[in-house]
Amino acid sequence: MAEKIRIPGPATSFEYMLFDGDPDHLRTVVATPTQISPWIEAAELKLKHRIGRGIYGDVWLATHHQSADDFEEYHEVAVKMLHPLKGDLTQMFVDKFERIFLRCREMHGVGWLHGVSVMNGQICIAMKFYEGSVADRIAWLKGGKLQLSDILRYGIDLAKGIQELHSIGLLVLNLKPSNFLLNDHDQVVLGDFGIPYLLHGIQLLNSEMALRLGTANYMAPEQWDPEVRGPMSFETDSWGLGCSIVEMLTGVQPWFGKSIEEIYQSVVIKQEKPQIPSGLPPAVDNVIKGCFEYDLRNRPLMEDILYAFQSSQNAVYSDGGWVGLESRTLAEKSSVGGYTAWYLSKGHLQVGDAVRSRKPLNACKPQNMDVSSGTVVDVDSDTDRNGFVLVKIAGIRNPLRVQESTLERVTSGFAMGDWVRMKEEHGRHSPVGILHSIDREGGGVTVGFVGLGTLWMGSASELQIAKVYCVGQFVRLRANVVTPRFEWPRKRGGRWATGRISQILPNGCLFVGFPGRLVFGDESNSFLADPAEVELVSFDTCPGVVEKYQHVEDFHWVVRPLVIALGVFTAAKLTISVGRKVSTKLRMGQRSGNGHYQDGSAGNNAAWFPPPVANILFKEGVPTATVR
Numbered sequence: 001m002a003e004k005i006r007i008p009g010p011a012t013s014f015e016y017m018l019f020d021g022d023p024d025h026l027r028t029v030v031a032t033p034t035q036i037s038p039w040i041e042a043a044e045l046k047l048k049h050r051i052g053r054g055i056y057g058d059v060w061l062a063t064h065h066q067s068a069d070d071f072e073e074y075h076e077v078a079v080k081m082l083h084p085l086k087g088d089l090t091q092m093f094v095d096k097f098e099r100i101f102l103r104c105r106e107m108h109g110v111g112w113l114h115g116v117s118v119m120n121g122q123i124c125i126a127m128k129f130y131e132g133s134v135a136d137r138i139a140w141l142k143g144g145k146l147q148l149s150d151i152l153r154y155g156i157d158l159a160k161g162i163q164e165l166h167s168i169g170l171l172v173l174n175l176k177p178s179n180f181l182l183n184d185h186d187q188v189v190l191g192d193f194g195i196p197y198l199l200h201g202i203q204l205l206n207s208e209m210a211l212r213l214g215t216a217n218y219m220a221p222e223q224w225d226p227e228v229r230g231p232m233s234f235e236t237d238s239w240g241l242g243c244s245i246v247e248m249l250t251g252v253q254p255w256f257g258k259s260i261e262e263i264y265q266s267v268v269i270k271q272e273k274p275q276i277p278s279g280l281p282p283a284v285d286n287v288i289k290g291c292f293e294y295d296l297r298n299r300p301l302m303e304d305i306l307y308a309f310q311s312s313q314n315a316v317y318s319d320g321g322w323v324g325l326e327s328r329t330l331a332e333k334s335s336v337g338g339y340t341a342w343y344l345s346k347g348h349l350q351v352g353d354a355v356r357s358r359k360p361l362n363a364c365k366p367q368n369m370d371v372s373s374g375t376v377v378d379v380d381s382d383t384d385r386n387g388f389v390l391v392k393i394a395g396i397r398n399p400l401r402v403q404e405s406t407l408e409r410v411t412s413g414f415a416m417g418d419w420v421r422m423k424e425e426h427g428r429h430s431p432v433g434i435l436h437s438i439d440r441e442g443g444g445v446t447v448g449f450v451g452l453g454t455l456w457m458g459s460a461s462e463l464q465i466a467k468v469y470c471v472g473q474f475v476r477l478r479a480n481v482v483t484p485r486f487e488w489p490r491k492r493g494g495r496w497a498t499g500r501i502s503q504i505l506p507n508g509c510l511f512v513g514f515p516g517r518l519v520f521g522d523e524s525n526s527f528l529a530d531p532a533e534v535e536l537v538s539f540d541t542c543p544g545v546v547e548k549y550q551h552v553e554d555f556h557w558v559v560r561p562l563v564i565a566l567g568v569f570t571a572a573k574l575t576i577s578v579g580r581k582v583s584t585k586l587r588m589g590q591r592s593g594n595g596h597y598q599d600g601s602a603g604n605n606a607a608w609f610p611p612p613v614a615n616i617l618f619k620e621g622v623p624t625a626t627v628r
């Protein structure tokens with residue numbers, strides 16, 4: 001396309017090709033999509049009536065009128081009229097749409113797009129009108145459950161359509177049965193090609209739309225707050241598809257009956273998963289379970305879902321029953337060192353790859369130390385998905401036969417999962433993050449950073465290896481951090497408190513618990529941290545006895561009262577024993593009959609008190625002196 005669409009403006013000349021019948025057919029017949037503009041003049045769209053209302057806007061049944069000197073056509077279309085956007089952002093959205101329009105038209109799994117228009121300042125996306133959706137089918141069926149054979153068929157269509165969108169870098173983020181439209185051949189196409197993703201980063205006027213990136217029941221944990229719990233990535237759509245499949249299997253929407261706030265609590269805070277019905281073919285059951293992993297890296301990709309559905313399809317009868325499948329699939333998909341097989345299958349090794357042994361996910365303890373550095377010299381061709389490789393290690397004559405899943409590829413000094421730091425800080429995101437991928441050639445990388453809703457894409461040359469954080473380590477904010485990115489508790493005296501890492505998100509965001517803090521009621525004792533703002537705390541790094549004792553207090557809130565109780569007890573015992581000694585002295589002094597104590601001090605006039613042992617011991621809760 002030579003020029004960008006400008007709105008509003010003079011009518012762009014259309015270069016439509018005439019065709020007969022269903023526009024679906026056009027994809028295979030017409031091979032000149034570059035001649036087509038997505039812009040539709042507002043006058044060419046006639047809205048008839050509203051057929052639905054979603055969080056992003058209303059859907060209207062409409063006609064699209066196209067005419068030129070030698071032709072005139074009317075098409076029935078569904079027009080999605082988005083809520084108004086601020087000022088220039090409408091233009092920004094239209095530009096984004098323009099860039100993907102032609103590519104979407106080439107996709108078999110995405111609803112046929114007619115184009116985009118702006119009516120009364122609102123963006124209108126026109127798509128071919130389809131007679132129904134999977135949600136309608138579920139609603140019509142008694143009990144709402146679809147046949148397993150149909151679900152697998154739809155699932156395969158959907159996974160292919162989503163893959164097509166992923167291939168051009170789009171995330172759908174709004175997968176749900178009402179967006180799965182059915183064509184005349186009972187095939188599913190996607191009715192949403194990633195509108196939430198296109199709207200991401202655009203300031204929205206509608207507050208509900210601005211707050212949510214999708215439909216609550218189908219949203220992955222990271223989708224609720226991608227800058228904090230992100231990044232959103234291809235696997236975010238795996239969660240949405242998993243939810244949709246569960247709905248097709250049960251006839252009930254995931255989290256049905258819960259409010260948005262309750263769904264947020266279940267999915268994001270309590271880390272609960274939608275319930276999967278039993279009795280599914282193992283591969284399907286396994287892949288759907290994988291879709292609900294909290295850490296998106298542990299979820300399957302669309303290709304894994306496609307593989308599981310296709311491999312189960314032949315084993316499923318039309319009545320929904322299925323023949324037993326080999327149990328190997330289940331064993332294969334068990335998790336190792338915190339990694340699911342879905343994570344591990346994302347980086348298959350090739351001959352020539354530099355490799356090293358993989359550490360358990362988010363833990364510092366090495367899983368095994370077989371290979372600190374080696375090169376793959378052969379890949380076992382018998383087992384494709386969980387195979388062995390031969391690794392040449394310097395100084396050892398014969399190559400070692402090692403299970404592929406225990407190794408990670410190292411390219412330019414980086415491996416998937418490494419902690420990395422930007423050499424030059426820029427933008428509002430944290431400079432420290434976690435590497436999600438590195439290309440074998442060219443050094444292209446993707447990194448999850450706190451503050452970025454999606455993966456950062458750049459070059460390995462812009463990164464350096466950063467300090468590793470692991471679950472179980474103690475951390476506190478650096479002393480020079482004045483305004484932390486996230487709220488952080490303080491100790492008595494105003495110093496930053498020390499907490500223990502309980503979970504690490506795929507963008508490096510740390511969940512930190514504070515076992516040394518006693519909290520009451522609903523007060524939270526878990527906080528988030530930007531990895532760039534914290535420092536490790538351990539006995540080794542605590543410089544003196546006082547600091548070491550303070551660190552002991554961080555382990556459990558009970559330490560401090562116990563030590564105080566012990567101190568008070570010791571002080572009381574001392575007082576009693578000193579008191580006894582004094583009274584013995586007094587008695588002895590009285591017995592001496594000279595009105596003076598034996599040490600010669602004045603008797604009743606002398607001011608004598610036991611030393612304030614407890615105060616000395618626990619100034620600010622810290623032992624500051626020893627009792628003599």
Ligand SMILES: Nc1ncnc2c1ncn2[C@@H]1O[C@H](COP(=O)(O)OP(=O)(O)OP(=O)(O)O)[C@@H](O)[C@H]1O
Pocket residue numbers: 051052053054055056057058059078080111127128129130131132133174178179181191192214215
């Ligand atoms: N191209 C289309 N052809 C036929 N029906 C459609 C088409 N696009 C959407 N619909 C239907 O219109 C209704 C509303 O769609 P819409 O996508 O706006 O709402 P939603 O799916 O509830 O919410 P969201 O805004 O989150 O997508 C749905 O029932 C949907 O199936």
